[in-house]
Amino acid sequence: MKKLAVGDCLWPHVRRVKEEDRPNSVECNIVFAVFREAPEDDFCGLATDHDISKHPNWIFADLVEHRPSLSISPRLGVRKALSLMDENQLGALAVLNRGQFVGVVTRQSILEALLNRERHLLKETMRLKIAAETNHEQTVVWVGRLAALNDAARSLLGVLAHTSIETELLQAGIDALCKLLDARYGAIGIVDNVGALTEFIYAGISDEQALQIGHLPEGRGLLGVVIEENVSLRLEDMGNDPRSAGFPQHHPRMTSLLAVPISHQGRVYGRIYLSDKYSGELFTKNDEELALSFAHSLSLVIDNAREIEEVKRARQRLDYIAHFDALTELPNRTLLTDRALQFITQAQRKNETIAFLFLDLDNFKAINDTFGHAIGDELLRAVAKRISASLREGDTPSRMGGDEFIIMLPNIGDSLDAAKVAIKILHALNEPLQVQQHQIYSRASIGISIYPDNSFSFDELLAQADSALYHAKKLGKNNYQFFTPEMNSAAQHYLKLEHHLRRALELDELVLHYQPQVKIDSGCIIGMEALIRWHNHALGIVMPDQFIGLAEETGLIVPIGAWVLRTACEQARAWQLAGMPIRIAVNLSGRQFHRFQDQRQLLDVVLDVLKETGLSPELLELEITESIMMHKLDTTLDTLNQIKKLGVRISVDDFGTGYSSLSYLKRFPLDTLKIDKSFVKDICTDANDRAIVSAISAMAGQLKLELVAEGVEDQNQLDFLGGQQCNYGQGYYFSKPVPAEQASVLLRQSVLLQQ
Template sequence: MIERDPHGLPRSQGGFLDASLSVGGHNLGQTLLELRAILENATIGIMFTRNRVVSRANPLCASMWGYEPDELIGLPSAALHPSDEAFAELGREAMPVLAAGRTYRTERPMMRKDGSLFFCRISAKAVDPRYPRQGTIWIMEDVSEDRLIQDALDKSARELAGIFETSPIGITVVRNARVVRCNRRFEQLLGLPPGAAMGLSVERLFARGDEAAALISNTYDELLAQGYQRGEFLLLRSDGSEFWANCSGHVLDPADPAVGTVWLVEDISRQKAAEAQLKRALEQQETIFDNAAVGIMLTHNRTIVRANRRLEEIFGYGPDDLMGRLASVLHPSEEAFGRVRERALGAIRQGETFIIEIPGQCKDGRHIWLRVTGRRTDQERSSLDVIWIFEDITERHLAERALVQARDELEQRVTERTAELATANAQLQGEIFERMQTEQRIWHLAHHDALTGLPNRALLHDRLGQALAQAERKGRRAAVLFLDLDRFKSINDSLGHAVGDELLKQVAQRLGGAVRSVDTVSRLGGDEFVVVLNDMICVDDVVLVAEKIIAALGPPVRVDAHDLRVTPSIGISIYPDDGSDAMQLMKNADTAMYHAKSLGRNNFQFFTASMNDEAIRFFNLENRLRAALDQGELVLHYQPLVDLRQRAVVGMEALVRWNDPEQGMIAPGEFIPVAEETGLILPLGEWVLREAMRQNRVWQEQGYPLLPISVNLSPRQFRQRGLVETIRAILAETGQPARLLELEITEGALMQEVGETLSKLEELAAMGVRLTIDDFGTGYSSLSYLKRFPVHKLKVDQSFTRDLCEDREDAAIAAAIIGLAHSLELDILAEGVETAEQLSMLMGYGCHKFQGYYFSRPLAPSQTDTLFHPSSILEGATDWGLVASP
């Protein structure tokens, strides 16, 4: 018997093969020595298996698995795999390939002796495909590090792709002046459908075609020279409209510019419009300043920094002659200027308006008389900046002197003229005082809300700017509270604008009492108020003020025998955390206010970045929903209402769905809240009513039995004026009797404005429309009102049905609602039934009408037979011991 080494190769007693051993003229010993050298020194693992057992392996292969070479020989192949299932899977894949004489290749995890895993690249081939027992040769390579690198590259690529596609800024890659790649935002900016921008010429993007080529050439020269380029360009959308864009470009590879460039494109049309508006406002102010009928001068610590043309004309100076001079140049002497300045400083420093009549000196030395009005421009600054208004009253003063002179010359007539002159003097003083009052009244009207007397938008922005400047100087915080009165519109619409105006006045008073005197309460219009909090040390101070405002508005407001309750939704933004300028803080506070409304009203919410994203999503969904209404993308599905005593379908509930061309079928839970918030619920609800009645008429024409259709009315839809007339018109239009329409109204909607609700319900009931209280038991209704309302049916809410079998409290509530319905002789139906156990318990409580997935999901009108005959459930009704009622 031949002795073999650990690799399974034969050796002589001395450890070396006999060099003289030869077969067929070949030196077999030499060949085996060479093969052993190859096996032991190979840089990859080599293994031979026979009958699923390791028969040979080189040292690298044993090291790869953490074994000594002798340990690996005779080891079952399955021990090298993570599990028996992994080994079996390899066998199923490899056997057909090996049996066909081909090479089997794969990459898979393997298990070392210590139980750790590593990735291995494997190549295998049968020694002799005709004789499988001759075994298999396996070539192994540890690729764990390559695998980790590849996984990291894949993850990085996914993250970059995610950033690319979700970026709010348009991104495009340009090569040879054509778009080779872009994200969806870039296409949206250009008004292009997905994929339409690929291959588009860059020249096509510019609104000014004749300038595009030169602009591109200059831009690319700068881009190649610097590696990047930024600029603002007028771009063209696909619909022909233009917009300003801020474009930033970078060379992908400075060493090889031909690879292309990447551009970031941001729509700055609003910013451009705002800049243009600001420029126009400044030009208007300049026009007013330059063409005013009085002289106007601005001084900074006694130095003239600006003067209008009228002031230069009054004192006889040329254009800009007064710039940089001391204000004393307009006075007869330094002493005269000192006396006036001493009198003015006290009033001006206290923020008061200083008015005086004094002599002035013109450039040519002439003296004139002036009426001078001065007021400080900024109370917070340490420097003294004052705006002065000069009126030339020389003629009037001369007239007064002439009167005095005439009095001296005609002293004998003084007695008889005294009364007349006193009257004239009183009238003159009255005119002066009236002019002063008029000026102050004009300023007040220009900066305050006419209804509440609060600062208006213009004064608000001025105060907010001052608050931000103060906060920056002191290193403190400032806060903007955007406040909207919940359901104010319904009060205004139902009780009239006079009541609404008085309510706003009292709300304004309460808001003023809830903040400090240094803070600002402003009314923007309607029921929107803004509160600016100055000099806040920490956010907790803002919370206290918000809570104080909610408490102040909590008690009812008495207006014309009405006790009105108004609650606020408050959005809060903090300087500098949420923005560094007034416009950004106002916008963010407004966004936070809408978030507060969505969380149930009568609360306050601080701004977060996610709200901005949510606001954008809400806005996009609103626009898409409007388009869906116009383009007929809404559809109705119908769910049968089953009576097991009759073993029949006794009605249908119409449920709206949105068949979006891009996202497919969208459930109402996603778009109905948007419709409620934006008012789209009114046209949407009217469409649902009309479409449900139209479909019922189609079924009747097809020979199906007459069944009532249930339609949900939202609270806002129920409160709208003209609801009864709209329903009557739809029934007449579709030719449907009122008894085939069943309106489902939530418990909460019924309890608002109970008197008006009862009147509207009685009108609908008189028409023959059936009324159902939906989601009964989830609100706060009064049984005394329930008894008065002309309702026909109660529905056990699915929130009670869902946990009926596990929650004793839900079971007790469901039993109580069913018992209450029987006591009041009202029809009762349980919704959300999904299991036989729920059905059994509800029937035990005395309920026999049901709705839910146990019987049928909501189905399209095309599935009519299933809707009218859910046979698999109804035929099994006998399992519950029921028989059909006659």
């Protein structure tokens, strides 16, 4: 019979494309023949579904360029073609006749041609035998045998056509291979990267026998050799081989063996073994080649399936990263936007209501500064879990970044439902969170906007929820607020205020006013507190309570605070040179103090200002609040001690409104306590306020601290304070804050009074 050549085995599923074309999708079993220009000219190479699955966005020119380019003659024998495929790890080769593209040959097309040839030979042989046989029963046996072999070949080719491996396909494969090679027993074993058996599909052993055997092969003995050494075995009697580990109890006795590895590019995916032909004959070299060819094709299928799975997992990971926050595993803004737009479209059709909650933690920066960013990250994860636990299944919590979260509540009944959810979240966050060894309270503020009441636009709804959040912060934090047009106006004013404040120093719009501190028993001025004012050309006079909080939030308080310190010291030095030495009190904000403290710069700033202005250190008094004093206790104490060594005075402002422990007061290098004006206001009518002021006065006397009462407005208050051994008073009773020129007049009058 004529030798089978490549030209007899061409693959029918070939599609001609141009190199600038781009594959629309991965089509299994299609081989693309790529041409430079017209489909008939200038052949470039081949691309397969495997190539496209690896690089789905490449054009065909790129796919061909990164693939080995081999072509063969249509007259080449199929065994040589299979050898070339093995050497170059290819599943398809281009067939060219004198430079002209003829077609494509694949491992599967060669295998199919070989099987068709074998079937043809078998049919012819059986036809002759049937003709020679006179026994009708023998004729029926031969016809049945032929049909079984045809079915086996068809099943085997069907398995090789798949690009993913499933148990059913492996079962069909081993069943077909056993039929094709007349084997009584057979099995396919698939292993993982470390050699552990993950799939074991068998044929010829009943389920009852498998149950009696009780365990899968352990990979020892002959089957272990096949995988470990990546070799084939063909034995007449495996029991006589010294490498045999024997059979477990209840395992049927097997004699002859054909075992081949399932491998690709040196990587072993498993093995196939067959045993004991029904005819009693031994396995031949041709049987081994057919089993190896099937195993090799199976390895390509497994390799492709695993690579596709890896690509799929990688894409899933990239998709996850693109749509979810890595820290909290909540949806990010991108995914929230996608979902929101879908729900808004749906809500338009069904006349539904959607709420958007903008949540921001109230004290997250302080927690980060105190405990560090690692604890802060764990806190955010814990907060995310509590938010999620407070929601319905269809709600979407998301993290915008930092300590900001957006919660979308689709299909709510009305705004009251949104309020209930906000209250539930606030209650959940009011409970302390255990983060490592720390018990942390992390409260939040929430702003709420409603679709369609507030807007039809997702971006506007977020901006409105943000405005409502800002309003919640202004009302004291740890609460929720709905968006209203008035809030939007306030938010616009806030943005306008920030814009002008950022240029206030540059445009020289800030000024200092000075309020005297007066000795109660003599009426003489003993000090001046520097208080900032802002004169803006567009906004007019802006009072501190309108912009100091904004300066704190934006960080502008740091350069503004440095300007206040320098300007106040320059004025105090001018008074000193004019023969009116008076101490000047300057407030330090929390953010300003701890920013400098973290960078170890506060001492340097004070030193520089004193040196440049020439002011005597004892004429400078720095005012801090209780919250500043108690934050990072040890480092704050160290910083204050260093400042005290310079001769600078330290006072505690608004005393009684914070949370300092009285036992710590004696540790700090303090000179003065300032009683907050809230206690002084009703001192003549409220017994509780009188008791508090009396207690503070007694404590200051014991600690040998000077005492200044703020907010003194009438003689009755002054008389009570004088009776409580309060040294000094400050308030409108003596003078409101005035510009430097008027303050100078007050100082001259005080000097004359002392004379």
